[in-house]
Amino acid sequence: DSGVTQTPKHLITATGQRVTLRCSPRSGDLSVYWYQQSLDQGLQFLIHYYNGEERAKGNILERFSAQQFPDLHSELNLSSLELGDSALYFCASSVTQGWGDEKLFFGSGTQLSVL
Amino acid sequence: DAKTTQPNSMESNEEEPVHLPCNHSTISGTDYIHWYRQLPSQGPEYVIHGLTSNVNNRMASLAIAEDRKSSTLILHRATLRDAAVYYCIPLFNYGQNFVFGPGTRLSVLP
Numbered sequence: 001d002s003g004v005t006q007t008p009k010h011l012i013t014a015t016g017q018r019v020t021l022r023c024s025p026r027s028g029d030l031s032v033y034w035y036q037q038s039l040d041q042g043l044q045f046l047i048h049y050y051n052g053e054e055r056a057k058g059n060i061l062e063r064f065s066a067q068q069f070p071d072l073h074s075e076l077n078l079s080s081l082e083l084g085d086s087a088l089y090f091c092a093s094s095v096t097q098g099w100g101d102e103k104l105f106f107g108s109g110t111q112l113s114v115l
Numbered sequence: 116d117a118k119t120t121q122p123n124s125m126e127s128n129e130e131e132p133v134h135l136p137c138n139h140s141t142i143s144g145t146d147y148i149h150w151y152r153q154l155p156s157q158g159p160e161y162v163i164h165g166l167t168s169n170v171n172n173r174m175a176s177l178a179i180a181e182d183r184k185s186s187t188l189i190l191h192r193a194t195l196r197d198a199a200v201y202y203c204i205p206l207f208n209y210g211q212n213f214v215f216g217p218g219t220r221l222s223v224l225p
Binding site: 002004015031033035042043044045048055056076090092094097098099100101103105106107108109 | 145146147149151153157158159160161164166188202206207208210211215216217
């Protein structure tokens with residue numbers, strides 16, 4: 001158990017809908033990262049939050065947004081869903097700002113299926 | 116971002132050592148070399164990381180070439196639970212827009 005909690009584990013929805021994925025980082029970790037893993041694209045970085053502030057963005061679509069709340073949990077919002085958004089979404093956390101001498105701890109992921 | 120080259124797949128027998136290679140010839144001097152693994156149906160899991168010197172922990176050892184252009188993850192005694200995809204990632208900061216890449220799929224035979 002990594003200590004990172006993601007809910008829900010599975011989500012099935014229809015095209016055009018909006019969903020929210022939730023992540024609780026390990027106790028004491030200030031950074032939260034979101035990744036998308038699809039069969040043909042590997043594990044791709046979406047966005048990084050540190051202590052409530054956005055720190056870095058990857059290839060995150062404009063239809064996607066995220067935030068980190070004062071209690072440090074994070075939510076990833078996906079709107080106007082398309083079939084291609086079906087993927088595993090992972091959240092990870094680290095102690096501070098994500099420098100190379102830190103470790104990432106990953107949750108078990110949310111499997112999103114868009115029908 | 117530093118580009119990495121890893122074998123697509125490797126096979127090992129249970130209780131034998133496994134050496135997983137990674138080439139990262141374009142690595143920056145400030146990049147740490149990280150290894151993560153992903154077991155089936157799970158999120159990636161940290162294995163080990165280092166900068167210049169060889170590193171050991173309870174899971175594995177990391178051997179880093181003197182020129183840092185390659186590294187080797189060593190599992191001293193492979194178990195069935197070690198069957199996973201292993202990712203080698205040189206990085207300076209996790210906020211970089213990097214992709215974990217295809218990694219090496221390790222199969223462990225009983």
